Every structure is written in C-alpha cells, then in structure tokens.
Amino acid sequence: MSLTFPLHRNPDPATDDAVARVLADPGFGDHFTDHMAVATWTKDGGWGADEIKPYGPFQVDPASAVLHYAQEVFEGLKAYRHDDGSVHLFRPEANARRFQASAARLMLPELPVDAFVASVTELVRAEERWVPGAAGEHSLYLRPFMFASEVFLGVRAAQTVTYSVIASPSGPYFAGGVKPVDIWVTDRWARAGVGGTGAAKCGGNYAASLIAQYEGYDHGCSQVLFIEAAGKDRVEELGGMNVFLVTGDGRLITPALTGTILDGITRNSILTVAADLGLRPEERRVTPDELFEGIADGSTVEAFSCGTAAVVTPIGAFKSGHGEWRLPEGGSAQTLAIRDAILDIQYGRAEDRYGWLRPVS
Structure with a gap:
C-alpha cells in the first residue's frame, strides 16, 4: 500500500x-x-x-x-x-x-x-x-x-x-556574513570506524563527535576534523560536514567514500557542479600529511566544509596538538563561487540543469 x-x-x-x-x-x-x-x-x-x-x-x-x-x-x-x-x-x-x-x-x-x-x-x-x-x-x-x-x-x-x-x-547560517572558520584536527577521538556506522546518518555518530567538538572549542575552533581511527593516516570528515581542498592548479579534492564518512547530498552536488566552474574534482584518500604540507607549501590555496545547514563554509586554518596551518587570507574565491552556484539553483536564481528541484507549489 x-x-x-x-x-x-x-x-x-x-x-x-x-x-x-x-x-x-x-x-x-x-x-x-x-x-x-x-x-x-x-x-x-x-x-x-x-x-x-x-x-x-x-x-x-x-x-x-x-x-x-x-x-x-x-x-x-x-x-x-x-x-x-x-x-x-x-x-x-x-x-x-x-x-x-x-x-x-x-x-x-x-x-x-x-x-x-x-x-x-x-x-x-x-x-x-x-x-x-x-x-x-x-x-x-x-x-x-x-x-x-x-x-x-x-x-x-x-x-x-x-x-x-x-x-x-x-535563517541564514551566517547571520553576519560568510566568514572563514578554524578547524580542530583530532586523531585522539573517532566518530566511526571501518565497518561501523560512519556512512549512516544516525544520532550515535553525532553523539560520538561531541567530545572532540568541545575539545575544538577549547582551542578556539568552530568544528572538528576527524582522522581515521585505525591507521591515523586518512582524513575523514568534520563532526557534521564533509571537507574539500582546492589546489592552485584547479583540483577540487575530497576524501573518498570508504564507509566511514557520510555521502553528503551537498558534497555530491558540489562534485557535480565543479566542472562547470573550471575545477577538476578528485575523490580519493587524503592523508593528514598531504593536508598540512599542501597548506604549508602553498599548493592548497582554499579549504571548505559543506552540509545542508551551512551549505559551504570557508576554512581559515586547521589546528592540532602539533601546530597550526593557516590558509591565505582573503583566498576564498573558488569556495564562494561554489557556494553561490549551489544556492543559486536552490533559490531559483540559476537554471536547474541537473533536475534537482522538485516543485511543491
């Protein structure tokens, strides 16, 4: 029925x-x-x-x-x-x-x-x-x-x-305008493990993320980025959002879906529109060393998180117990272009070329 x-x-x-x-x-x-x-x-x-x-x-x-x-x-x-x-x-x-x-x-x-x-x-x-x-x-x-x-x-x-x-x-997630946020990187705490519930949108994953979230608050950060628990060698996602890196040569990199992170609807939408914005999307394994060294040597020029609530949030810096890696100030042009592209479709300001909108009235 x-x-x-x-x-x-x-x-x-x-x-x-x-x-x-x-x-x-x-x-x-x-x-x-x-x-x-x-x-x-x-x-x-x-x-x-x-x-x-x-x-x-x-x-x-x-x-x-x-x-x-x-x-x-x-x-x-x-x-x-x-x-x-x-x-x-x-x-x-x-x-x-x-x-x-x-x-x-x-x-x-x-x-x-x-x-x-x-x-x-x-x-x-x-x-x-x-x-x-x-x-x-x-x-x-x-x-x-x-x-x-x-x-x-x-x-x-x-x-x-x-x-x-x-x-x-x-209301708007950023009432005072979109601003970069700092992210705490933890390899002490885990929200999910291989074979666990990381790919499911269930409350236990969010409950498990809270202790690391509050650790991040103690270090002046707005969110926490998790490193895969077993090998400590793979970037996963934030407590409630997926993460992306933008390189100077036009690549848009995000951790691959391995069963430990959520298949975000906004994440998937961004990967779809990226080519229209001149970016080359890559879904693959990202190590913490690649994340930190890319910022340090200037090859990674932007980073952002994404999810339904905030859509796209620029990241200003990643911090951990080992140091701080700050992205260039004012360097969020690609991030904001991606954000605008998604919002323009959602609010009907741009053509829905992908058939994503479903009219209610």
Missing part, C-alpha cells in the same frame, strides 16, 4: 502574527510548525497509519527499544521559496535513498522513496505559510527521522518503528 500522508489539520494553529514574528528571526532549530508527518511500520503489517497531523509529543514507553539500543536514523533537507512565490525541495530523492541506506545499516525498515518524498512534500504543502521569503538565505528546514518504538528490551531489530517529519523555519 502506498503512503499518501493525508492532512488532518491542527485545530489550534499559530496565528499569522506569531508566524510572522518567527520568520523575522527564525534562528536554526528553535521554532517548529503546526504539523508533522507520521507513519508506523510493524513487522506483520508493513507501513501504514500515515498522516499529516498536529505537531506534538510522542508517547514513548520507558522500555522503547530506541532508548536502550539507539536504533534511529534521520535526514535533513530544506524547502526554498523562489522570487515568484513558488516553493521547491532540493534533491529529496537523494535524501530518500540515503535514508534507506542508513535504515538498512541500523536494521530498520526501508521507507520507499516515493513515500519519503510524499511525506516531505505534503508537510511543506500544509505548512507553506511557514516557508520564509526568498530574500537572504531563509528556508524551511525539514527533519525526517525514524526510531525503534517497540516496547521490548531484547537485543534484536525492532518490530515496531515510528517515522516522522518535522519542520523548522531557518
């Missing part, structure tokens, strides 16, 4: 004035819309009970499996309003396929791609007034997630699972 997510309206929605106040200064992840999408999977019945319903708490039993064995996965994508007032999603099918891959790794049921797309589409349609205007970099952030809701303490794949999508108006 296909899921259609019929709408059951919230009888007490936020007033138009309340919505306007939120959209004037939404922040990130601070406010939530009137409705959410939900569906339930059971081992015997498959997927069902799908609907768009009033936003509200889940009733979670203390013995729910997710609380004990962390069987959960999530996604993140956005809805964008264009200058003509229309609203579009960006590559939701790619998020749906990654959601399936994450679910399979955590032994959760795979939600069909068309059901995933229907859930986010119908939620955005129900919440269109919550989608900010086209000015700036405002958007409606969407958080699909799935968790083991079966009440059972045995260690096995859950036989009852809850799926949901919630929505949160989002």
